[in-house]
Every structure is written in C-alpha cells, then in structure tokens.
Amino acid sequence: MTEHAKVTVGVAAEPERLGLRVWVRALFLRSEQARGYALLSPTLIYMFLVLALPLGLLVTFSFWTQNYLDFDRSFTFTNYIMFFQKPIYPALLWKSIKMSGAVTLATVILAYPMAYFLAFRVKRAKMTWLILITVPFWTSYLLRVFAWKIILGYEGVINSGLKSIGLLENSLEFLLYNPFAVVITLAHAWAAFAILPIYVSLEKIDRSLLEAATDLGDGPMMRFLRVTLPLSSPGVIAASLFVFIPTVGDYVTPSLVGGTTGIMIGNIIQSMFGKANNWPMGGAIAVISMLSIALLICAFLWLIQRTKRLV
Amino acid sequence: MRKTGISSRKFGPLGVYAVVYLLFLYVPVLFLPLFSFNDSIYVAFPLKGFTLEWYGKMAASGGLIEALFNSLKVASAVAIFSTILGTLAAKAVTRYRLRGRGPIVGMIMLPFVIPGIILGISILVLANAAGLPLTLFTIAIGHTLIAVPFAMLVMISRLEGFDRNLEEAAMDLGENAWMTFWRVTFPLALPGFIASLLLTFTESFDEFILAFFLAGTEVTLPVYIWSQLRFPSKLPNVLALGSCILAASFFVIAFSEWVRRRGVRGEAAAPVVA
Numbered sequence: 072m073t074e075h076a077k078v079t080v081g082v083a084a085e086p087e088r089l090g091l092r093v094w095v096r097a098l099f100l101r102s103e104q105a106r107g108y109a110l111l112s113p114t115l116i117y118m119f120l121v122l123a124l125p126l127g128l129l130v131t132f133s134f135w136t137q138n139y140l141d142f143d144r145s146f147t148f149t150n151y152i153m154f155f156q157k158p159i160y161p162a163l164l165w166k167s168i169k170m171s172g173a174v175t176l177a178t179v180i181l182a183y184p185m186a187y188f189l190a191f192r193v194k195r196a197k198m199t200w201l202i203l204i205t206v207p208f209w210t211s212y213l214l215r216v217f218a219w220k221i222i223l224g225y226e227g228v229i230n231s232g233l234k235s236i237g238l239l240e241n242s243l244e245f246l247l248y249n250p251f252a253v254v255i256t257l258a259h260a261w262a263a264f265a266i267l268p269i270y271v272s273l274e275k276i277d278r279s280l281l282e283a284a285t286d287l288g289d290g291p292m293m294r295f296l297r298v299t300l301p302l303s304s305p306g307v308i309a310a311s312l313f314v315f316i317p318t319v320g321d322y323v324t325p326s327l328v329g330g331t332t333g334i335m336i337g338n339i340i341q342s343m344f345g346k347a348n349n350w351p352m353g354g355a356i357a358v359i360s361m362l363s364i365a366l367l368i369c370a371f372l373w374l375i376q377r378t379k380r381l382v
Numbered sequence: 383m384r385k386t387g388i389s390s391r392k393f394g395p396l397g398v399y400a401v402v403y404l405l406f407l408y409v410p411v412l413f414l415p416l417f418s419f420n421d422s423i424y425v426a427f428p429l430k431g432f433t434l435e436w437y438g439k440m441a442a443s444g445g446l447i448e449a450l451f452n453s454l455k456v457a458s459a460v461a462i463f464s465t466i467l468g469t470l471a472a473k474a475v476t477r478y479r480l481r482g483r484g485p486i487v488g489m490i491m492l493p494f495v496i497p498g499i500i501l502g503i504s505i506l507v508l509a510n511a512a513g514l515p516l517t518l519f520t521i522a523i524g525h526t527l528i529a530v531p532f533a534m535l536v537m538i539s540r541l542e543g544f545d546r547n548l549e550e551a552a553m554d555l556g557e558n559a560w561m562t563f564w565r566v567t568f569p570l571a572l573p574g575f576i577a578s579l580l581l582t583f584t585e586s587f588d589e590f591i592l593a594f595f596l597a598g599t600e601v602t603l604p605v606y607i608w609s610q611l612r613f614p615s616k617l618p619n620v621l622a623l624g625s626c627i628l629a630a631s632f633f634v635i636a637f638s639e640w641v642r643r644r645g646v647r648g649e650a651a652a653p654v655v656a
Contacts, residue, residue, distance in 0.1 A: 103478050103479065103480075104478070104480065104481060106478060107474045107475075107477070107478030107479075107480045108474070108480070110470050110471075110473055110474035110477075110478075111470065111471055111474040111475075111480075111486065113466075113467060113470055114467040114468070114470055114471040114490060114530060114534075115471075115486070115489075115490075117467055117526070117527075117530070118489060118490055118492075118527075118530070121505060121508075121523055121524070121526070121527045122492060122493065122501075122527060124508060125501075125504035125505050125507060125508040126500075126504050128504065128507050128508050128511055129500075129503065129504040129507050132507050181403065181406075184396060184399050184400075184403075185399070185400055185403045187396065188396045188397065188399065188400040189400075192396060192397065192400075198640075198643045198644075200400075201639075201643070202636055202639045202640065202643070203404060204404070204407070205635070205639055206632060206635050206636050206639070207407045207408060207411060209581070209584055209585070209588070209631060209635040210411065210588060210627075210628050210631040210632060210635070211588040211590070211604060211624070211627055211628065211631065212588065212589075212590060212591075213588075213590040213604050213607060213608065214411070214414060214588075214607075214624045214627065214628060215410070215411055217414075217611065217620075217624065218410045218411050218413055218414055219410060221413055221414070221417065221425050222410055222413060224425070226424060226425070226426045227425065227426070228413055228425075228426075228427065230426075231426035231427040231428075232427040234427075235427045235428045259406065259407070259410060262403075262406075262407055312495060313494070313495070316495045316496070316497060317495070317497050317498065319497060320497025320498065320499040320500055321497070321498075321499070322499060322591075323590065323591065327611070337497070337499050340499055340503065341499065344503055344506065344595065350503075350507065350510075353503060354503070354507065357499070357500055357503060357504075360500075361496075361500060
C-alpha cells in the first residue's frame with residue numbers, strides 16, 4: 072500500500088507538473104473495481120474477439136445466401152424457411168437431441184455411484200482416484216472414439232475375439248454403425264465430465280446432516296433419497312449440461328461409429344462447411360440447433376425448479 | 383469413524399463398481415497399443431505375433447513428422463498464451479471483490495458449454511470475413527479460446543488458498559510491485575503455472591474439431607490422423623501413432639495433475655522465497 076501513499080504525496084507536492092495523469096493514476100489505483108477490471112481486460116477482450124464477435128457474425132451469415140464462391144449479402148430468411156421445409160433437418164435435430172439425451176442419462180447414472188464412492192468411501196488415496204478418472208478424459212478424443220470403432224467393428228475386437236474362442240460363428244453386424252454405438256461411445260468419452268461435478272457436490276454435503284438423518288431414524292436408503300440425493304442435485308444438473316450440450320453438436324463420433332442411421336445434426340453442419348459448400352445454410356442450421364438446445368435447457372432447469380418447490 | 387456409519391465399510395459392492403468403472407474407462411483405449419504391436423494389417427483377434435514394423439513405418443512417414451511439428455508449435459503457443467490470459471483472469475477474480483464476478487466467470491467458461499463445431503465454424507466465418515488465411519495461427523487462436531477456461535480454473539484453485547497478506551507484507555517491507563510478484567506471488571503460484579501449461583498444451587495437442595475447421599494446408603496431428611483413417615492399409619500406422627500420443631498425453635497429464643493437486647493441498651510446503 073506504499074504505492075498509494077507515494078502517489079498521493081506526489082499529487083500534493085507537485086500538482087502543476089504531474090497534473091492530470093498522476094491524478095487519474097491515483098484514482099485508478101484506489102479503485103478496486105478498476106484494477107480488477109484492468110487485470111481482466113486482456114482475457115475479456117480476447118473472449119469478445121474470438122467468441123462473441125464470431126458468434127454474432129455466424130448469426131448474420133445465416134441470413135445470407137451462397138452464390139457459388141461468394142455470398143449474397145442481402146438479408147433473407149431463405150435458409151430458415153428451407154430448414155423447416157425439408158423434413159430431414161428438423162428430424163435430424165430431434166434425433167440428435169434424443170441421442171444426446173440418452174447419452175446424458177446413461178453417463179450420469181453410471182457416473183453417480185462412482186462419484187459417491189469417491190466422496191464417501193475413499194479416504195486416503197483420493198488424489199490418486201481423481202487423477203485416474205481425469206487422465207483418460209484428457210487424452211485424445213479422436214483416438215478414444217476410434218478405439219470404439221476397433222472394438223465394435225465387423226472384424227473388430229468383440230467379433231473376432233468371440234469367434235476365435237468359438238462362441239460365435241459369424242460376425243455380429245449390429246454392433247457398429249448405429250445409434251447405440253454412438254451412445255455407448257459418447258458415454259465413455261464424456262464420463263469424467265459427469266463424475267467430477269457430482270463428486271464436488273457430494274463432497275460439499277455437511278456430514279452432520281447425514282448423522283442427523285440417521286439419528287432421526289432414517290435407514291440408509293431413506294437417508295440417501297431424502298438428504299444425499301437432493302443435496303447433490305446441483306452437481307447432477309451441471310453434469311447433465313456438461314454432457315448434453317457438447318454431444319448434441321458432435322460429428323466425430325457419428326461419422327466414425329454411427330453409419331448412415333447414426334448421423335447427427337453436427338454431420339450436416341460439417342458437410343455444409345465442407346462438401347455441400349453452403350456456409351449460410353450451415354450457419355442457419357447451427358443457429359437453430361443452438362437456440363433449440365438453449366430452450367431445452369431452460370425448460371429443463373425450470374422443471375427442476377418446480378419439482379424442488381413441490382417437494 | 384462412526385460419525386455417519388458410512389465410512390466403516392470401506393469397499394463392498396460400491397468399491398467393486400468403482401473398479402469396474404475404471405476398467406470401462408481404460409480398457410477400450412488400451413486396445414490401440416495392443417494392436418499396434420500386432421503383426422497383421424487387420425485389427426482382429428487372434429493376435430498374430432509381436433512386431434515393431436508399424437512404429438518404423440510411422441517414423442518414416444514425412445507427412446506425419448510435419449504434422450507432429452505443427453502440433454508442437456501450435457500447442458506451445460496455446461499453452462503460453464492461454465496460461466497468461468487465464469492467470470490474469472484468475473488473479474482478478476480471486477484478488478478483487480468484483481461487481482459482476484459471476485457473469486464474467488460465466489462468460490469465460492462459455493467455451494465449455496458451446497459445442498466445438500459451433501466454435502469452429504464461427505471462427506472460420508470470422509477468419510473469412512477478416513480475410514485471414516487458414517494457417518496454424520488460426521488453429522492456435524481457436525485452441526486458445528477453449529484452453530483459457532481450463533487455465534483459469536487451474537489458477538483459481540491455486541490462488542484461492544493464497545494469503546493476500548504475504549503480498550502486502552512484501553510491499554510493506556519495501557519491495558516494489560515487480561519484485562513482490564517475482565519473489566512472492568510467482569513462487570506461490572508456480573505449481574499452478576506448470577499444471578496450467580501442461581494441461582493447455584495437451585488440450586491443444588489432442589484437439590481435433592476446431593483444428594479440423596481452422597486448418598489450411600498445414601495440418602496438426604489429429605487432423606492428419608483423421609485423414610489417414612480413410613485408408614484401411616494405414617490403420618496399423620495410425621494405431622502406432624495413437625499409442626505414442628496416448629502414452630505421452632497420459633504421462634504429461636498425470637504429472638500435471640499431481641503437481642496441481644499436491645500444490646493445492648500442501649500450502650505450507652510451497653517455497654515462499656526462492
């Protein structure tokens with residue numbers, strides 16, 4: 072805090088020479104808010120330039136039309152009308168949402184016991200367990216998805232393995248290239264994203280509340296349903312969102328293991344920016360998808376609020 | 383231990399479940415290295431025999447080496463730049479009681495909850511509008527965006543347990559702002575820096591979706607792998623390469639997590655003055 076003092080003295084001693092600049096500086100240093108925001112500004116400017124601005128541009132783009140190599144910049148709803156006129160787009164979006172919903176449900180249900188185990192049973196080696204869970208999540212996403220292609224493939228690990236030990240005559244074709252393969256692959260790929268938030272919310276629960284429930288006569292099951300589960304709901308909600316949102320837009324998994332029946336809206340967006348070369352249409356599909364996801368999430372959160380109030 | 387009656391049974395069915403779950407996380411990925419040593423062009427059981435042929439072919443591939451160096455360049459730039467941005471933001475939100483802290487942190491975390499494909503195409507559209515050619519630079523810009531939230535989280539968890547009085551004491555004892563940073567803040571935050579650099583480096587090194595949209599003629603390793611997946615004859619090479627990447631990522635991440643969590647737990651152990 073010596074700096075404050077120095078500056079104040081400076082202003083008092085030589086007001087005419089140091090003038091406005093020092094005065095502004097003094098004011099600036101005194102203000103917590105200004106200093107905090109100054110420190111934040113590079114990051115915020117970056118987020119604006121690379122996140123907010125591009126997203127705004129994408130929305131603008133979606134009202135243009137493609138003119139071979141160039142864009143027709145006149146404002147039009149053509150792409151949006153096209154989206155709803157062709158039944159394939161809404162149907163694909165709906166299918167993607169259903170598949171991501173299934174992925175989210177599977178991931179969260181599988182992750183909950185793991186998080187519970189970490190929070191309540193592991194005492195000493197917590198760090199080791201946490202690292203063990205986080206590490207596969209950081210390794211290449213592409214390779215993790217690709218691993219499932221190897222496992223589920225026509226001549227893959229499961230089929231060739233079962234055949235070589237004589238349990239199977241012909242390869243099972245239904246393993247790969249279908250929505251189920253997409254769901255299991257995604258549930259595997261996003262596991263850590265579900266475990267960690269649930270774990271954090273369970274860890275935060277005041278243990279004396281559990282003691283109180285036991286003392287008041289609740290058995291382990293009732294105690295879990297009436298105390299632990301409701302108190303961990305923020306973690307479950309966060310986990311659901313962390314898994315649901317990115318998986319709706321995924322196109323790597325569907326194109327590697329989904330086949331023709333497993334494609335999702337992300338594949339269409341990607342092809343609009345690739346082979347189909349219709350960027351504005353791709354932009355419109357992306358915007359509609361984002362809005363649908365946002366609306367769904369609002370509905371989901373609203374429902375949870377309501378049920379909470381009812382309980 | 384009789385506090386809640388829960389901790390008395392240590393393992394039991396839940397423990398078994400946890401072990402099975404870990405197997406579910408790890409086993410699928412371990413098939414990559416397994417088949418990378420298999421002496422057959424087909425990825426199928428039974429295993430034919432041990433070979434290092436695929437690793438040799440991998441090392442001899444020019445496109446791959448080029449892609450590897452591209453990835454290293456991009457990832458280094460991303461690690462440094464996003465750690466700086468993440469640290470500044472973390473410092474601001476932990477050190478000052480800011481109005482609108484929640485929305486600001488929320489905004490920086492946004493890339494977490496926006497599908498990668500949306501981020502990819504929107505930056506592509508921006509680059510197009512700004513007349514920016516697609517190069518490694520555009521990939522680095524995109525990767526920095528998704529790496530900043532991670533860097534910020536790591537640095538917040540490091541700086542939150544940080545005693546502000548230490549900095550003020552240094553100031554009072556006559557250090558200027560720069561020396562205070564160098565002799566107090568920096569050593570205390572060092573484990574966070576290391577963890578953040580390593581995590582963001584790996585994040586960028588392994589990232590595919592943004593790189594796919596933002597790559598021009600120079601590609602990064604995951605984009606190269608993607609292009610190779612189309613050719614079944616190249617599959618074993620890809621397995622060899624994938625195994626190397628997995629092994630490297632695994633060690634880097636395990637190490638950085640260890641540094642970070644150790645740093646967060648052992649406040650007293652951290653060297654205060656270098």
